[in-house]
Amino acid sequence: MDLIDRVDSWGRAAPDRPAHVSGDRALSYGELVRRSDTLAAQLARTLPDDRSPVALLGHKEPEMLIGFLGAVKAGHPYIPLDTTLPEQRVARVVAMAGARLTLTPERVAALADHPEPPPSRRVGPADPYYVIFTSGSTGEPKGVIITLNCLTSFVTWMLAEQAPAEQQETFLNQAPFSFDLSVMDLYLSLTSGGTLFSIGAEEIANPKQLYRSLAASGLTTWVSTPSFAQMCLVERGLDAGMLPQLRRFMFCGETLPPGVAAQLLDRFPGTEVWNTYGPTEATVATTSVRIDRDILARYAPLPLGYPMPGTQILLLDETGRPVAPGERGEIAIAGPNVSPGYLGRPDLTERAFFVLDGVQAYRTGDWGRFRDGMLFFEGRIDNQIKLRGYRIELGDVEANLRALPMVRDAVVLPVLRQGQPDSLAAFVILAERLPGPDPAVSRALRAQLAEQLPAYMLPRRFSVLESFPMTANGKVDRRKLAETLG
Numbered sequence: 001m002d003l004i005d006r007v008d009s010w011g012r013a014a015p016d017r018p019a020h021v022s023g024d025r026a027l028s029y030g031e032l033v034r035r036s037d038t039l040a041a042q043l044a045r046t047l048p049d050d051r052s053p054v055a056l057l058g059h060k061e062p063e064m065l066i067g068f069l070g071a072v073k074a075g076h077p078y079i080p081l082d083t084t085l086p087e088q089r090v091a092r093v094v095a096m097a098g099a100r101l102t103l104t105p106e107r108v109a110a111l112a113d114h115p116e117p118p119p120s121r122r123v124g125p126a127d128p129y130y131v132i133f134t135s136g137s138t139g140e141p142k143g144v145i146i147t148l149n150c151l152t153s154f155v156t157w158m159l160a161e162q163a164p165a166e167q168q169e170t171f172l173n174q175a176p177f178s179f180d181l182s183v184m185d186l187y188l189s190l191t192s193g194g195t196l197f198s199i200g201a202e203e204i205a206n207p208k209q210l211y212r213s214l215a216a217s218g219l220t221t222w223v224s225t226p227s228f229a230q231m232c233l234v235e236r237g238l239d240a241g242m243l244p245q246l247r248r249f250m251f252c253g254e255t256l257p258p259g260v261a262a263q264l265l266d267r268f269p270g271t272e273v274w275n276t277y278g279p280t281e282a283t284v285a286t287t288s289v290r291i292d293r294d295i296l297a298r299y300a301p302l303p304l305g306y307p308m309p310g311t312q313i314l315l316l317d318e319t320g321r322p323v324a325p326g327e328r329g330e331i332a333i334a335g336p337n338v339s340p341g342y343l344g345r346p347d348l349t350e351r352a353f354f355v356l357d358g359v360q361a362y363r364t365g366d367w368g369r370f371r372d373g374m375l376f377f378e379g380r381i382d383n384q385i386k387l388r389g390y391r392i393e394l395g396d397v398e399a400n401l402r403a404l405p406m407v408r409d410a411v412v413l414p415v416l417r418q419g420q421p422d423s424l425a426a427f428v429i430l431a432e433r434l435p436g437p438d439p440a441v442s443r444a445l446r447a448q449l450a451e452q453l454p455a456y457m458l459p460r461r462f463s464v465l466e467s468f469p470m471t472a473n474g475k476v477d478r479r480k481l482a483e484t485l486g
């Protein structure tokens with residue numbers, strides 16, 4: 001029984017159980033399976049059997065789940081795209097991926113309406129299962145291919161470690177489906193007969209509504225970025241009284257501040273707090289650790305944890321050789337959860353991926369160190385940052401700024417608050433001196449950039465300069481620019 005069969009089995013064992021709840025909509029397992037079979041039959045009839053990806057463009061609608069399963073049941077990987085992405089970025093991704101079809105929730109609803117048995121073809125173990133696009137340093141997003149085997153190795157590990165009670169759990173889905181953190185809640189839930197409880201962008205923007213939904217959710221497993229939990233902790237009423245069934249918090253995607261873990265342990269005495277770490281290229285997460293009082297008292301920053309069984313973490317020096325025990329090195333991951341590479345980009349794949357004793361491996365660009373058998377994060381080697389859990393290549397924002405006719409050159413830096421990126425600042429040299437005050441220029445730059453980049457990648461402030469400060473060897477002096485941010 002593979003992962004898809006496992007999800008399907010809940011359609012027979014618990015057809016009426018909700019597989020997904022979002023706002024006032026609920027989708028049962030019976031419906032999810034029946035409608036994804038129907039969609040798959042339609043896709044198999046209309047698309048050639050060429051494993052080309054199918055793009056799913058929506059937000060937290062139940063049709064997204066039907067679309068994901070429908071695509072893989074027809075032998076096509078899916079690309080989850082969130083409606084908050086600007087049209088032009090969506091169009092670039094769809095073109096780069098060679099997707100023959102972009103499905104919206106409305107299209108899925110129309111296609112999945114009449115019961116039909118599934119087609120004979122579907123995604124095999126080594127085939128691409130989904131493709132998630134992340135920020136690329138040159139201004140083009142890159143598509144990480146995750147095979148069914150990759151996903152299965154991740155989900156099998158999580159099910160064994162967290163042992164969710166079958167048909168009894170409700171998982172928080174905070175991250176958009178285009179961010180691979182959502183894979184943790186989506187597939188832990190669907191394979192254990194759980195309910196995925198999605199909160200949408202509107203609810204997140206409206207705290208009263210958000211806490212009302214959370215209080216009524218029956219959540220047993222909280223999956224989010226640490227930033228989201230930190231935001232929710234502002235509400236004093238967020239505690240075990242509001243979420244009495246909560247068994248565990250699971251975090252991934254960015255640094256978990258000790259202060260956040262401490263507050264959660266105080267407010268939720270019976271609930272476990274887990275930190276997990278990993279890049280999209282190694283299927284959501286590769287290490288994990290339970291943060292209890294003892295770990296909290298002993299380590300700051302907190303550990304990323306122990307590697308999942310069957311996967312190796314190596315720390316490499318610049319020449320690619322392992323560093324001495326206890327030394328800092330670049331984190332590389334080798335195991336069945338590592339992606340075969342970037343879709344249609346053998347050049348990028350060759351740079352970041354390698355094979356170690358016959359096993360696929362990936363260089364993360366993260367600095368790490370082992371202590372007491374656990375991995376610790378020590379920053380980035382390059383200009384990639386995390387902003388409220390979102391992965392951003394500063395070079396991506398810079399390249400998109402430079403592509404604007406108004407701009408000759410641009411540098412983008414994170415503005416730090418308590419040591420963590422809090423927003424972005426752009427320094428630009430204009431192609432021509434423009435009439436009008438700086439705020440008008442900033443507004444114009446922001447509006448033009450917003451047509452290319454998602455909102456979370458837009459700089460909050462823009463400074464127009466005549467020239468950039470230079471280092472002794474003639475590079476832009478980013479440190480000097482950063483000092484001006486105060």
Ligand code: AMP
Binds near residue numbers: 275364
């Ligand atoms: P993404 O591909 O969006 O999941 O981003 C992966 C990157 O996020 C990693 O390479 C790290 O730089 C960072 N990251 C992920 N999890 C953690 C964590 N638990 N602590 C610190 N950084 C993390």
